[in-house]
Amino acid sequence: MLRLPLYVRALSQLQAEGTDVVSSHQLGKRLQMTPAQIRKDLSYFGRFGKQGRGYKVQFLLQELGEILGLDIRWNTCLIGVGRLGRAIINYPGFAPEGFNILAAFDSDPGQVGTPIRNLSVQPMKDLEKTVTDREIVIAIVAVPAAQAQMVIDQLVKCRIRGILNYAPVAPQVPMDVVLRNIDPVLSLQSMTYYLRDQTEAEQASVKTTGRGKGPQPARR
Amino acid sequence: MLRLPLYVRALSQLQAEGTDVVSSHQLGKRLQMTPAQIRKDLSYFGRFGKQGRGYKVQFLLQELGEILGLDIRWNTCLIGVGRLGRAIINYPGFAPEGFNILAAFDSDPGQVGTPIRNLSVQPMKDLEKTVTDREIVIAIVAVPAAQAQMVIDQLVKCRIRGILNYAPVAPQVPMDVVLRNIDPVLSLQSMTYYLRDQTEAEQASVKTTGRGKGPQPARR
Numbered sequence: 001m002l003r004l005p006l007y008v009r010a011l012s013q014l015q016a017e018g019t020d021v022v023s024s025h026q027l028g029k030r031l032q033m034t035p036a037q038i039r040k041d042l043s044y045f046g047r048f049g050k051q052g053r054g055y056k057v058q059f060l061l062q063e064l065g066e067i068l069g070l071d072i073r074w075n076t077c078l079i080g081v082g083r084l085g086r087a088i089i090n091y092p093g094f095a096p097e098g099f100n101i102l103a104a105f106d107s108d109p110g111q112v113g114t115p116i117r118n119l120s121v122q123p124m125k126d127l128e129k130t131v132t133d134r135e136i137v138i139a140i141v142a143v144p145a146a147q148a149q150m151v152i153d154q155l156v157k158c159r160i161r162g163i164l165n166y167a168p169v170a171p172q173v174p175m176d177v178v179l180r181n182i183d184p185v186l187s188l189q190s191m192t193y194y195l196r197d198q199t200e201a202e203q204a205s206v207k208t209t210g211r212g213k214g215p216q217p218a219r220r
Numbered sequence: 221m222l223r224l225p226l227y228v229r230a231l232s233q234l235q236a237e238g239t240d241v242v243s244s245h246q247l248g249k250r251l252q253m254t255p256a257q258i259r260k261d262l263s264y265f266g267r268f269g270k271q272g273r274g275y276k277v278q279f280l281l282q283e284l285g286e287i288l289g290l291d292i293r294w295n296t297c298l299i300g301v302g303r304l305g306r307a308i309i310n311y312p313g314f315a316p317e318g319f320n321i322l323a324a325f326d327s328d329p330g331q332v333g334t335p336i337r338n339l340s341v342q343p344m345k346d347l348e349k350t351v352t353d354r355e356i357v358i359a360i361v362a363v364p365a366a367q368a369q370m371v372i373d374q375l376v377k378c379r380i381r382g383i384l385n386y387a388p389v390a391p392q393v394p395m396d397v398v399l400r401n402i403d404p405v406l407s408l409q410s411m412t413y414y415l416r417d418q419t420e421a422e423q424a425s426v427k428t429t430g431r432g433k434g435p436q437p438a439r440r
Contacts, residue, residue: 005409006401009390030392032399068409069416087307088404093388097405137415138408162411164404168313170229172250178414179252180407181226184308184384185317187400188358189225189288191382194398195357196289 003041004068006031011061023054070098074162075136077103079151080143081111081121084166088142089117099138103130107147124154131158138162145169152179223261224288226251231281243274290318294382295356297323299371300363301331301341304386308362309336319358323350327367344374351378358382365389372399 010030014022024035024042031038042055065071076099078085089101104119105127106112114121122130130136139160143151148167155163162178165171173179230250234242244255244262251258262275285291296319298305309321324339325347326332334341342350350356359380363371368387375383382398385391393399 002410004413005406006390008409009388009406013390030390032393032395067413069412070409072412072416074408074412074415083307087303091404093405094408097409099405099408138411140404162408162415164407164411168229170226170233170250173252175252178411180411182402182404182407184311184360184402185313185319186225186229187384187402188294188314188319188382189228189290189317190222191358191384191398191400192289192292192294193224193287195294195382196292 003031003033004064007041008061008064008068008070011057011064014057015061019057021054022057027055073098073100074138075134076101076138076140077105077127077131077134077136078140078142079105079124079127079155080141081106081114081116082142082144085142086116088140088166089119101140102134102136105130107143124151127154128158131160136160138164140164140166142166223251223253224284227261228281228284228288228290231277231284234277235281239277241274242277247275293318293320294358295354296321296358296360297325297347297351297354297356298360298362299325299344299347299375300361301326301334301336302362302364305362306336308360308386309339321360322354322356325350327363344371347374348378351375351380356380358384361385361387363387 007027010027011022014030024038027033027038028035042060076094078088078101081089081104085104085106089104094101101119103122104116105122105124107124109123111121112123131139137160139155139162141148141151141155141163145167148165148169149171152163152165152171152173156173156177160177163171163173163180165179165181166183168183168185170181171179227247230247231242234250244258247253248255248258262280296314298308298321301309301324305324305326309324314321321339323342324336325342325344327344329343331341332343351359357380359375359382361368361371361375361383365387368385368389369391372383372385372391372393376393376397380397383391383393383400385399385401386403388403388405390401391399
């Protein structure tokens with residue numbers, strides 16, 4: 001499921017490039033996945049292509065968009081209007097994809113009332129009423145790590161159903177709330193496993209052949 | 221593999237809270253996963269716990285850290301010093317985790333030579349020499365979408381082995397280069413599948429019971 005948006009992104013690019021039909025091999029090359037994995041992922045959601053014929057880009061794009069709910073507008077709010085929060089409000093990529101930030105909150109009284117883009121920062125005590133009145137479904141959390149769990153607990157109480165968390169913590173939410181973490185350190189750490197393996201393979205090859213393939217990281 | 225850093229994050233928090241032993245149930249609750257999935261993930265890398273005894277937090281943390289290469293320093297560079305790039309250089313979370321940004325590059329001659337933190341922005345023509353001389357293994361890409369693939373091709377030529385891409389595109393890299401994308405829209409889109417399902421279940425329940433559980437998103 002986490003991969004489907006990546007398919008959509010790649011298919012959109014293919015469509016923009018004028019490609020009508022794409023094979024699982026071509027998609028796999030673009031997404032660093034095996035053709036078998038691609039076929040397996042897509043077959044889980046229905047029969048999108050015919051054996052040996054490839055996938056019709058426009059049709060697959062539309063189907064995946066519906067599966068992912070990309071045809072829906074999602075009312076969204078932001079908690080925390082520090083440097084990161086302001087960058088998020090000003091990020092031009094959300095609205096065209098259906099994610100509309102309708103309200104912004106901050107616990108700092110000095111921030112309350114400040115205008116940011118087309119919004120006025122609201123105090124946290126307004127959270128529940130605003131979420132209900134504006135039918136907000138998703139919250140973006142950009143508060144310091146120490147406050148994140150408390151803020152997320154408040155959001156859960158207000159019946160927010162999806163949370164995009166930028167704080168570098170692993171917050172706890174009930175099973176019926178969907179949480180995604182945006183954390184560059186986690187992404188880097190998920191690479192180093194593969195890089196370390198390459199490094200060790202190369203170090204082994206240094207031992208036998210006397211040369212490696214590239215620079216080596218240093219042990220800490 | 222993508223989940224291991226999340227385990228490390230959760231275990232670090234448990235350790236900070238003074239927890240010595242944790243069960244797969246407790247870990248699962250924290251990470252929104254089933255205990256079976258946790259046991260399966262961890263058993264893939266070795267026998268970390270005994271049936272019914274739980275996992276020793278400190279031991280598991282150390283083992284996973286070694287598996288992920290978290291004990292290694294990774295020399296890193298940044299491409300693109302716009303608003304996002306500057307936020308990345310000033311992000312305090314990288315260095316303590318072993319990711320040291322040693323150089324910053326930009327294609328804009330007006331940016332070259334500008335001091336940012338302890339670095340001086342370099343022109344793109346210095347890329348290959350600096351990557352080799354400073355033994356840089358990972359690059360962080362924070363350039364506009366239209367330039368991302370070109371910049372990433374240059375990085376691949378310089379034998380960069382891991383790329384953290386912030387541009388909202390799905391770039392293509394050879395199989396032996398590890399790519400991770402930081403893209404809040406992709407993360408939001410990977411939630412909406414689940415939210416849409418809930419929404420449709422609730423709409424069904426509205427039909428039968430006359431009331432829903434919370435606000436509904438609107439079709440676009």
